[in-house]
Structure formats: C-alpha cells, structure tokens
Amino acid sequence: MMPFVRLFLSSMNTSPTALSVLQNTFGYPDFRGEQAQIVEQVINGGDALVLMPTGAGKSLCYQIPALVREGVGVVVSPLIALMQDQVDTLKELGVRAAFLNSTQSYEEEAAVEAALRRGELDLLYVAPERLLMPRCLGLLQSCKIALFAIDEAHCVSQWGHDFRPEYIKLSVLHELFPNVPRIALTATADAQTREEMVLRLQFENARKFVSSFDRPNIRYTIVEKTNARLQLINFIKANHADEVGIVYCLSRNKVEETADFLVKNGFDALPYHAGLPLEVRQANQARFLREDNIIMVATIAFGMGIDKPNVRFVAHLDLPKSMEGYYQETGRAGRDGEPSNAWMAYGLQDVVQQRRMISESDGSDDFKRVQNSKLDAMLNLCETLTCRRVHLLRYFDQTSEACGNCDTCLNPPQSIDGTEQVQKLLSCVYRVGQQFATGHVIDVLRGNTTERIEQFRHTDLSTFGIGKDTSEAEWRAVIRQAIAQNLLFIDFDLYNALKLSDAARPVLKGETSIRLRQYSKPAKQKISKASSANIGDANLSDLEKSIFNALRSWRFDTAKNHNVPAYVIFHDATLREIALEKPMHVSDLRGLSGIGDKKLDNYGAAIVEVVTQFI
Incomplete structure (x- = not known):
C-alpha cells in the first residue's frame, strides 16, 4: 500500500471534521496522496474529476464529504451485483447506507425511499438506469443532496473498453441539481477518455486530480503461450497455492473448460460469464467474495468494482483488447498493497483472434480504427524489450524509471x-x-x-x-x-x-x-508441485503467525454470522498489524489501521480475547 502522508491541519487547511471522520469512522490515521485536497474540494461545493489507481482509496473521496456535508450522498454505480457488499461494508462502520436497484422487492424499495425522505441515509447507491427514471429523479429533487459521485466514470466513453450508454445521460445531474457538487472517479482513462468524461459529464469547470497509475506491488509477467492451462497451473502452484485469484478468458466455453481443468487439478475454481444463469453467477460471486482460496475463472463480465483486498494474482489466458482493459483487470490484484502478480500467456493466435473480432464487429470505420490502435498498444506492451511498467505508465502519459519488478527487468530479454x-x-x-x-x-x-x-x-x-x-x-x-x-x-x-x-x-x-x-525454446510443460509460501506472512514470527491465523478464523466465523465477506469485518493487513502489536487491552487497538470507533466497540473485546490466548 502506498505510504500514508501525514497532513498537518495548519499547513494543509484540511477540515478537522473530514480528518476526524477518516480516523473515527474509517479507522485510518491520515489521508493519502491527494485525498485531502479532493475531499476539501467537494466539501466546499466544488466539482472534482478524480483519476486514481485501484486500491488507492477513491471511495473515501466521496464517502467522507457525504458524511461531512448536509444531506445524502448519491453514488451512481453500474455495479448492481456488488452494491450489497458495498453497503454492508459501510454499515459495519456505522454509516447509514442503502441502495436502490432492480434486485430489490417492492417492499424493500419502498423502505429505502421512505428512509431517504426522512433524511435517515448518509449514502445511497443507485444504478444509472434507475437514477435516470423520472420517479427517481423526482424523489431526489424532494431531498437534501450532499453530493453526486459518478463511479467508474470511464463508462461514459464510447471509444473505451467498458461503455455504458446510460452514462452519457448523466449530464442531467448538472442541469437538475446545479448547486450540488459532483465527483467523477475512475482508475482507467487514457487522454481521449478523459476528454470525453469532461465533455459528456459537463465537467469543464471541475478541478482535475490525476494520481500516479503505478501499482508498485504488482509484478507484471507475460510469457509465450505454449500450453496455456499447464502454464497457468505451474504459475499458480509455484506462487499462489491456496490463495485467491482471477483468471480471465475471452470466451464462455474457455471459461468453463479452464475452471473444470483447475478443479481436476485440485483447485477450488468457479466459472463466471454472462451466459450462466443469474442464480449461478450470484452464488459463485458470493463464494469468491466470502472465501479465501477461490479462483474465479471469468470473462470480463466479472470484476468491475470488486473490492476484495486479498486477490493475490490476476492471470490472462487470452490477450486483452486494450491497455485500459489490461490495467483495470490486473488492478484487481493486491488492493491491500501486498505483493501480487499479473501474469499472462500470449501467442500469435491471440493477435489473429483480436484483429478478427475488430474486423467483424458492427462498429464504424472510426470505431475499428480506434480499437486497432488500442490493440497495437497492447501488442507493443507484450513485445517490449524494456520495462513493462514504464511502457504501461507511458500509455497513461506518465514517466517512470525501470521498476526492477517485472519479468523484463528481472530477466531481461535478449x-x-x-x-x-x-x-x-x-x-x-x-x-x-x-x-x-x-x-x-x-x-x-x-x-x-x-x-x-x-x-x-x-x-x-x-x-x-x-x-x-x-x-x-x-x-x-x-x-x-x-x-x-x-x-x-x-x-x-x-x-x-x-x-x-x-x-x-x-x-x-x-x-x-x-x-x-531473441527466441528461446519454451521448457516442456508438466504440472509442478505446489508451493505453500505466503508472501504476506513472511515478516511474521511463528507466534505472530499463530495469532494471525487465529484472528482469521475468528474473522471467518464472525463474517459468516453477519452474512458478509470476511474483508468487510477486517482486511488481512489489519489482522497482520494486530498480530504484530499483540494488544492486551481494547484501548491498545485504537489507532491501528482499519479500526474505527464502531469496529472498536463491536469487535475490540473479541480481538483481545483471541490475542491473549497466545500471550
């Protein structure tokens, strides 16, 4: 995780209320990077366009202003399937949050609307399709709105990798609510997409915040494809045995075949694609979010908005369509800042397949030209002889030194x-x-x-x-x-x-x-033995590992009782910090990262009880 930057109120002019919300509600001691400036901009009623990498804390940039300003913060999100987990996470922190989407019954919707009218919500998540309905807009006009947050704002780009037609119409928020601040956020946008976001969302007067796209904890590796599934098995066994991962495939059939292959080789793998029945997709996603050794094999239909912090690897068995897609998909690894891997097997057939898909698409000539240009950039990343991170960041108009943590740096190609x-x-x-x-x-x-x-x-x-x-x-x-x-x-x-x-x-x-x-003949592929190394535990003593594992067991049971994913209770990073600190009293937990007032009250005594068993 990027280091925290301590902000002194006297020098940064940061709202004490914002900082107290950060510390007391979310349990973080300090803001990171430009978070403080973004929060202050929105609290003061200004618009903000935020480009910040996955795991850097984008959600805090609208959640804290929503809690500081009067009224409810309305979060526009395309992620219907994940709204429940986002709301559950906030409720664990003591935040009054709810969502409105098509998965709810009439009675559930009515209860949320009534709470909204009574001013009993701090944050409301709503899908763009629902937001744009006259009934929903009318409801919001009758309420005090603190802000509008447009999440995954790159979806507005018709040239992008994840276009959502409804996003183009979100300029209506500026027209109907001219005095309500708006914040648009994304982790993935090249220069052209940024221009579209400004134009289509009417953010010409917004203050722009562009953080570094670098994810230094992710190691990028691209190998020549020989027997992709055997290569995948060997990669997982050598680096991520019994850990969480995502494997991306281009077709639905390949997703199911790969998931079956992993299961036959001893992995707990599940498929996910748009062709599966809704109840199967929901069940598989729930298992992935709640369990700590699931490998999800998926098309790109899966992943946007996944907040699971301990995804240790993302693997691609097919070439992504663009650098934006690759960056967003690989960014789902290592949200907790711990070392993680982005691995891809790539070959000539991938190039032929992607070119064919573009050629045979129904898009205009301009669309095909843009998509071919994006694919060219992706191919250049795969074939580069220099640092992959430098190449990736250059695409997003950022410069970098060679990272020393990608395959071309660690084993320079000839x-x-x-x-x-x-x-x-x-x-x-x-x-x-x-x-x-x-x-x-x-x-x-x-x-x-x-x-x-x-x-x-x-x-x-x-x-x-x-x-x-x-x-x-x-x-x-x-x-x-x-x-x-x-x-x-x-x-x-x-x-x-x-x-x-x-x-x-x-x-x-x-x-x-x-x-x-220079070509080198690939080694003959055979399934290797699993490695049991866990990178995140390397700095713990035997006693601390015992405490950490006991805390994880306690967390699993607690999460199961609450019917939420384990990371909603606490991230691994927080449990690891507890194991290192070995608190003997509830007061010793105050100030540890990720432990705010609500969680201290709810779980402090139980945590101390677990730790003291070992001391």
Missing part, C-alpha cells in the same frame, strides 16, 4: 538484429501474392512440400526453403513481432492472408533495421 529474418518473411509474403495465411507462409519458408504448395507451384519460388534452419515456433514468433511492429497485417476477407503494410517497403529495401526479441 535483443537481436532481426532484419534479415524479417526480410525473408516479408519477401515470402510478397512472393506468394499476399494471398496466404501464416501456416502456408511458414511452410514455404521452411521448404515443406505440401499439397497446397505443389498446387500453387510455390516450390518454384525464390523464397522456398530460405528459412529451413528456423523452427515453425520461431517463425511464428517472428510473424507475431512483425505484426506488432505493423510490418504485416491480416486480411480477414481473404482467409486470414498476411499482407505487407507500407512500413514493410523500407525494410525490404534495407533502409530500416529491425530489432527482435
């Missing part, structure tokens, strides 16, 4: 002069008339005599066999990098034929040289 190899490839694509797909081109290069090669008399070509000393796998790696460097593209209207781009001409003429990642 860069070679690939000009001659690429010239052979490009020349072969040209000689076959730019009418054949990858497999055929490789067969010509390697001098393989197939029926199709004989049919088209490609044994007579000057390029036949000029790459016979290079393996098929290596040629596929060269083709993948040539596509990533925009020297080749795929014509899906011509049976996936490889074609030369304009950038290929100077390479063929010898006017431009090409650097490639």
Whole structure:
C-alpha cells in the first residue's frame, strides 16, 4: 500500500471534521496522496474529476464529504451485483447506507425511499438506469443532496473498453441539481477518455486530480503461450497455492473448460460469464467474495468494482483488447498493497483472434480504427524489450524509471538484429501474392512440400526453403513481432492472408533495421508441485503467525454470522498489524489501521480475547 502522508491541519487547511471522520469512522490515521485536497474540494461545493489507481482509496473521496456535508450522498454505480457488499461494508462502520436497484422487492424499495425522505441515509447507491427514471429523479429533487459521485466514470466513453450508454445521460445531474457538487472517479482513462468524461459529464469547470497509475506491488509477467492451462497451473502452484485469484478468458466455453481443468487439478475454481444463469453467477460471486482460496475463472463480465483486498494474482489466458482493459483487470490484484502478480500467456493466435473480432464487429470505420490502435498498444506492451511498467505508465502519459519488478527487468530479454529474418518473411509474403495465411507462409519458408504448395507451384519460388534452419515456433514468433511492429497485417476477407503494410517497403529495401526479441525454446510443460509460501506472512514470527491465523478464523466465523465477506469485518493487513502489536487491552487497538470507533466497540473485546490466548 502506498505510504500514508501525514497532513498537518495548519499547513494543509484540511477540515478537522473530514480528518476526524477518516480516523473515527474509517479507522485510518491520515489521508493519502491527494485525498485531502479532493475531499476539501467537494466539501466546499466544488466539482472534482478524480483519476486514481485501484486500491488507492477513491471511495473515501466521496464517502467522507457525504458524511461531512448536509444531506445524502448519491453514488451512481453500474455495479448492481456488488452494491450489497458495498453497503454492508459501510454499515459495519456505522454509516447509514442503502441502495436502490432492480434486485430489490417492492417492499424493500419502498423502505429505502421512505428512509431517504426522512433524511435517515448518509449514502445511497443507485444504478444509472434507475437514477435516470423520472420517479427517481423526482424523489431526489424532494431531498437534501450532499453530493453526486459518478463511479467508474470511464463508462461514459464510447471509444473505451467498458461503455455504458446510460452514462452519457448523466449530464442531467448538472442541469437538475446545479448547486450540488459532483465527483467523477475512475482508475482507467487514457487522454481521449478523459476528454470525453469532461465533455459528456459537463465537467469543464471541475478541478482535475490525476494520481500516479503505478501499482508498485504488482509484478507484471507475460510469457509465450505454449500450453496455456499447464502454464497457468505451474504459475499458480509455484506462487499462489491456496490463495485467491482471477483468471480471465475471452470466451464462455474457455471459461468453463479452464475452471473444470483447475478443479481436476485440485483447485477450488468457479466459472463466471454472462451466459450462466443469474442464480449461478450470484452464488459463485458470493463464494469468491466470502472465501479465501477461490479462483474465479471469468470473462470480463466479472470484476468491475470488486473490492476484495486479498486477490493475490490476476492471470490472462487470452490477450486483452486494450491497455485500459489490461490495467483495470490486473488492478484487481493486491488492493491491500501486498505483493501480487499479473501474469499472462500470449501467442500469435491471440493477435489473429483480436484483429478478427475488430474486423467483424458492427462498429464504424472510426470505431475499428480506434480499437486497432488500442490493440497495437497492447501488442507493443507484450513485445517490449524494456520495462513493462514504464511502457504501461507511458500509455497513461506518465514517466517512470525501470521498476526492477517485472519479468523484463528481472530477466531481461535478449535483443537481436532481426532484419534479415524479417526480410525473408516479408519477401515470402510478397512472393506468394499476399494471398496466404501464416501456416502456408511458414511452410514455404521452411521448404515443406505440401499439397497446397505443389498446387500453387510455390516450390518454384525464390523464397522456398530460405528459412529451413528456423523452427515453425520461431517463425511464428517472428510473424507475431512483425505484426506488432505493423510490418504485416491480416486480411480477414481473404482467409486470414498476411499482407505487407507500407512500413514493410523500407525494410525490404534495407533502409530500416529491425530489432527482435531473441527466441528461446519454451521448457516442456508438466504440472509442478505446489508451493505453500505466503508472501504476506513472511515478516511474521511463528507466534505472530499463530495469532494471525487465529484472528482469521475468528474473522471467518464472525463474517459468516453477519452474512458478509470476511474483508468487510477486517482486511488481512489489519489482522497482520494486530498480530504484530499483540494488544492486551481494547484501548491498545485504537489507532491501528482499519479500526474505527464502531469496529472498536463491536469487535475490540473479541480481538483481545483471541490475542491473549497466545500471550
């Protein structure tokens, strides 16, 4: 977790009320980064546009002003399935919170509306579809509103990775409630998306807060795909045995097949995709949120707004569509600030598949152009020879030094002069008339005599066999990098034929040289033995580990009794701090991170009882 920055009231002009709410309600001693300035901006009635990475404390930026200002804070969120957990978390803190969405009965809705009219709510979560209904807007106009928070504000972008049409209409809040401050928040937005957010939400006069997108606790690793599921098994067993993780796949079938494969290999894995019955999705999500060793295998339908702090890894078995999607999905790991992994297996077929999806989509030419540009950026991240973190942050207009904590920093790839190899490839694509797909081109290069090669008399070509000393796998790696460097593209209207781009001409003429990642033959995949290492416990003594594990057992039982996820009671980081401090009295717990007044009253005596068993 990023270090706390102590803020002195005299020098920062921070509201004592805001700081006391932070400490007494949420149990945190100090604000972090720009939180104090954002909170002050909204408390004083100003609008704020906030870009802050996952796990950096965005929710506090609207929750605290909602508790300080008069009235109810209305939070617009697309995350219907997670509103219950968000509200449960706030109620554990003593905050009067509720939600309105389509999952409620008429009686439940009526009870929330009545509490809202009586002024008995501090925070109300509502989906954009519900908010925009005339009945809901009329209800809000009859109440005192403290602020509007527009969460996941990148959903307003039509060019983005997670567009929600209802978000475009949220400018109505500025028109109907001109004196109510608004705060729009997201963890994922490139420059174009930021411009759309400002324009469509009418945030021209809002103060902009852009924090660093860096998540230093996440290690980024991208490996060449050979046998992706076996590679995944080995990655998990080597790094995250018995820990929580998310595995992303592109298709529904692949989600279910991968989940079954993990289960057969001893993991507690569940599938999640939009094609599953609602009750199955809800049950699987509930288990993931409440248990501490579940691996969720999912399409991107799962994950937005997931607050589970101890997700130790996010794995991709298919290439994400964009850097924004990759950043948001990997950002679901390590929200508690503990070391975590973002791992991906990537190959040529991923490139072909994503290009095809864009080509065959119903979008306009402009839409396809933007999506291809986003995919190009993603491919460049996969093929980079330098620090992946530097590359990722550069996409979001931020500079960084090499991190020393990604695969290219820890095991730098060898860069070679690939000009001659690429010239052979490009020349072969040209000689076959730019009418054949990858497999055929490789067969010509390697001098393989197939029926199709004989049919088209490609044994007579000057390029036949000029790459016979290079393996098929290596040629596929060269083709993948040539596509990533925009020297080749795929014509899906011509049976996936490889074609030369304009950038290929100077390479063929010898006017431009090409650097490639040196190919190394992947090790033969076999399932390895599990590792039981737990990174988060490495700094605890044997006694402290015993206390920590006892606290986790107590937390599990308490959460089960309250019917909430365990992290709603306390995060692992708080339990670890308790194990280190070994409090003997309830008063010793005051000031520990994550323990506010309400939780101290509710759980202080029980915690001390657990700890004193070991002292």
